[in-house]
Amino acid sequence: MRYHDTLKHFMAAGAAALALGAASAGADEFTRADLEKWRKEFMAVVQEGERLFHSGKLGGNTVSCDMCHPNASNTHPETYPKFQKQLGEVATLRQMINWCIENPLEGKPLPLDDPRMVALEAYITYERRGVKLDPGKH
Amino acid sequence: MSVEKITRRSFLKRAGAVAAAAAAPVSLVEIAWGRSDARNFTFAYISDSHLTQIKGTKFVSNFDRGLKRAIAEVNFMSPKPDFVVFGGDLAQLGKRAEIDHGLELMSALRAPVKWVVGEHDFYLDMGEYWAEKVAPLHYSFDHKGVHFVVLNSILTYEDWIRKWSTPEERMLAMARLDNPQGSPFMVGDAQIRWLRKDLAGVSSDTPVVVLSHSPLYKVFKPWNFWTDDAEKVQAELKRFRKVTVIHGHVHQVLYNQIGNISFYAMMSTAWPWPYPVSYVQVPNAVPKLTVFMNRADPHSERDGTGWGWLDLDSGRAAMHYELWENRPRTVRFDPKTGRPVDTVYQDPDKRIPPQMHY
Ligand SMILES: [Fe+2]
Ligand SMILES: [Fe+2]
Numbered sequence: 001m002r003y004h005d006t007l008k009h010f011m012a013a014g015a016a017a018l019a020l021g022a023a024s025a026g027a028d029e030f031t032r033a034d035l036e037k038w039r040k041e042f043m044a045v046v047q048e049g050e051r052l053f054h055s056g057k058l059g060g061n062t063v064s065c066d067m068c069h070p071n072a073s074n075t076h077p078e079t080y081p082k083f084q085k086q087l088g089e090v091a092t093l094r095q096m097i098n099w100c101i102e103n104p105l106e107g108k109p110l111p112l113d114d115p116r117m118v119a120l121e122a123y124i125t126y127e128r129r130g131v132k133l134d135p136g137k138h
Numbered sequence: 139m140s141v142e143k144i145t146r147r148s149f150l151k152r153a154g155a156v157a158a159a160a161a162a163p164v165s166l167v168e169i170a171w172g173r174s175d176a177r178n179f180t181f182a183y184i185s186d187s188h189l190t191q192i193k194g195t196k197f198v199s200n201f202d203r204g205l206k207r208a209i210a211e212v213n214f215m216s217p218k219p220d221f222v223v224f225g226g227d228l229a230q231l232g233k234r235a236e237i238d239h240g241l242e243l244m245s246a247l248r249a250p251v252k253w254v255v256g257e258h259d260f261y262l263d264m265g266e267y268w269a270e271k272v273a274p275l276h277y278s279f280d281h282k283g284v285h286f287v288v289l290n291s292i293l294t295y296e297d298w299i300r301k302w303s304t305p306e307e308r309m310l311a312m313a314r315l316d317n318p319q320g321s322p323f324m325v326g327d328a329q330i331r332w333l334r335k336d337l338a339g340v341s342s343d344t345p346v347v348v349l350s351h352s353p354l355y356k357v358f359k360p361w362n363f364w365t366d367d368a369e370k371v372q373a374e375l376k377r378f379r380k381v382t383v384i385h386g387h388v389h390q391v392l393y394n395q396i397g398n399i400s401f402y403a404m405m406s407t408a409w410p411w412p413y414p415v416s417y418v419q420v421p422n423a424v425p426k427l428t429v430f431m432n433r434a435d436p437h438s439e440r441d442g443t444g445w446g447w448l449d450l451d452s453g454r455a456a457m458h459y460e461l462w463e464n465r466p467r468t469v470r471f472d473p474k475t476g477r478p479v480d481t482v483y484q485d486p487d488k489r490i491p492p493q494m495h496y
Contacts, residue, residue, distance in 0.1 A: 054314060061198050062190060067409060068436070070316035070361055071419070074412035076496075086437035100436065104200065104409075131418055138491075 042122065049123025052116055059105020065120075068104070072127040079137040093121060179282050182212045182249070182447040185225030185386035186406030188258060189243075191235050200439055201230075204407035205243050208445040211460065213248050219447060220281065222249045225386030225404050226256025226292070226351035232309050234267055241271065252279070256351040256386060257292040257323070257362075261312040262305050265290070276329055278336050284345045284450055287336060289329065291350035291365050291385075294321040315361045315411070322359060322366040323352040330367070333374050345380040345453030352387045353403065355396055358414035358422045363388050375399055380453040382471075389443075391459055393469050394425035395477035401425075402448075402457045402469065402478065410434045410442030413495045429483040432464050432492035 053072065056062040069075050080093040087095070097120055098109035110117045187205040190198040212222055224244065229236035237259065244251060253273035255265060265275050275290040294312075298321035302308035311317055325333075340346065348354065354371050357363035365371070375381045381399045389411040392403035413430055414422035434442030441463040448455050456470035457478070472479045483489050 061192055063198060063200075066314065066316060068411075070411065071417045073414075073417040074433075074495075086435065104436070104439075127417070127419065129419075 045119050045122045046126045047123075048116075049119035049121070049126075052120055053123050058116075059101050059107030061106040063105050065100065065105075072124040075124050075128070076137070077121070077125045077128050078131045078133050079135060082136045082138065093124070097121070097124075177282050178449060178451045179220045180215075180217070180447050180449045181252075182215060182219040182222045182445065183225060183384065183404050184208045184212065184222060184407060184445045185404040186227040186256065186389055186408055187240060187243075188227055188230045188406070188408040189236050189240050190230035191233055191239070197236075197239060198230075201408040202243070204440065204443050205240070206246075207440070207462070208407045209243060209246050211445065212447075213246070215447065219249050221252055222247055223252045223349055223384070224254060225349070225384075226254045227258040227386060227406075228256070228272075229259050231306075231313060232259055232262030232267075237267055237271060252286070252288065252349065254288055254349050254351050254386065255290050255292065257312050258309075260290075260292055262309040264299070276332065284347055284453065285337075285340050287333065287346065287348045289325055289333070289348060289350045289354075289371070291325050291352045291354060291371075292323045292387075293326045293329070294323060318360075320360075320362060322364055323362055324366040325350075325354075325371050326367070327370075330370055330374060333371070337374060337378075340378075342377050342379055344378070345450065346375060346378045346382070347450070347455070348375065348381070348383045350383060350385045353385045353392070353394075353401060354383050354399075355394065355401060357388070357392075357424055358420075360417070360420050361411070361414060363414060372396065372399060382455040384448070384455070384457075391431035391467065391469075392425065392428050393457070393478045394427055400455065400471055400478050402455060404446055405431075405442075405444040405459060405461065407443055407445060416495050427477060427479075429480045429489060430493045430495050431459075431461065431467075432490075433495060435463070438463050 052058050053065045053069075056064050058064065065072075075093075075096075077093050080096070081090050083089070084091045084096070087099075094112050094117055097117065098112075101107045102109050184205070187208075188201050189205065190201055192198060212219065228240035228244075255268050255273075255275050259265070259268050259272075269275055276288055278285065278287045280286070299308065302311060311319055312321075314320070337346070348371075350365070352365045353363060354365050354368045356365070356368055376398065378398065383399055383401045384404065385401070386404045386406070388403045389406035389409065390403060390413060391405065392401075394401040410431070414420075414424055431442065444459060444461040446457055446459050448457055450456075454471035454473070455478075456468060459467040459469070461467065467483070468481045469478045470481060471477070483493065
């Protein structure tokens, strides 16, 4: 109750931003604990991506991504988007992931914002950490 | 039938380049070979077919097609190879159904087969079915003055073998190339003792060819491009003047020279592995000598796969890589430099952009 009263007061004073900041730590202010938490969230998704990448159930024929791409090598996430002559257009990594799911894995493509797609992208990119961005490279 | 047609067409396409477009089957071997020493001979090499059972009689058709095509092309070789080496990983998860399926496909070959066991054939039942139905796990034979030794190089430590709760779990763990819970391959002391005995009666002038599944040297441990006791095996081979090791497992063009030993890897009929240089998190020891195969185009099912054949004139090997979507390559021992060299691409100025891996 008191909080709302205070909020009203500040809003009336035209200092809403300041008040929100004080109530829930500003967008530009985070702690070590936050960093750790976000890292954990990220690594959990990477781990799920690693699991899917090595799973025979992502596609339809028991074949898994790692059979051609151990440690996600030879996927070159740093080069996307790039022109894929086989598709005749500039494509993203997610489109290529779906291409692999549909063809060598004989499965159904994932929606581009599917959490599994995000996890696969996270794992593939994480295994390539430290390599500089080079969009368009072949 | 359709496999044979494709094969014939692709052979004709190449033959066209040497202006012999007329009758099939065309002999590439004679064209490249041509010497008439009676001791010269060729043998073919098919490897890493990884036949994968989906369920029942359903297998991954991509991998079936690779092996069938290699078999059809070997059958077209003229003159015929004296024998065919199968370099291991016939199956994907060591299942009897997969090995049986492989034996059925391979029975179409019109030449005798010398079998090498791979880890994918082995770790379900520790080689029991292979030894019973396919071939001994290690053995030797002599052929036209050359001593051949087949090693089982994919053994590993007892503790690792025993740590899994089921054979299926163990097989899956070993089948995953990039498994951080994996275990390095080795030949083992017992087999090395057998090797010493086997070689004891062979003169140092006799050319020796060792057939193994893993490379008998150390390239990259995280993917088991590696044999833990490779140096011990190399030591047993040291006194021979001409030693060639031919191996599978790495699914790529790879060659090297260590001391007196020349090493050549075979392609897979199923899929290519990347070079360890393209995994940037861990250092590798990929031989500087190797001119890489072309980066594979995933949109072309058979790109980055193939088979090979070797001739052994003068007791040294020349490896001919039959690459289905690329120009074939020949890597042969060069007596001047004392190591294998690619007959076209060895000079850095001659290399082409797809050979750059990153
Ligand atoms: Fe293999
Ligand atoms: Fe293997």
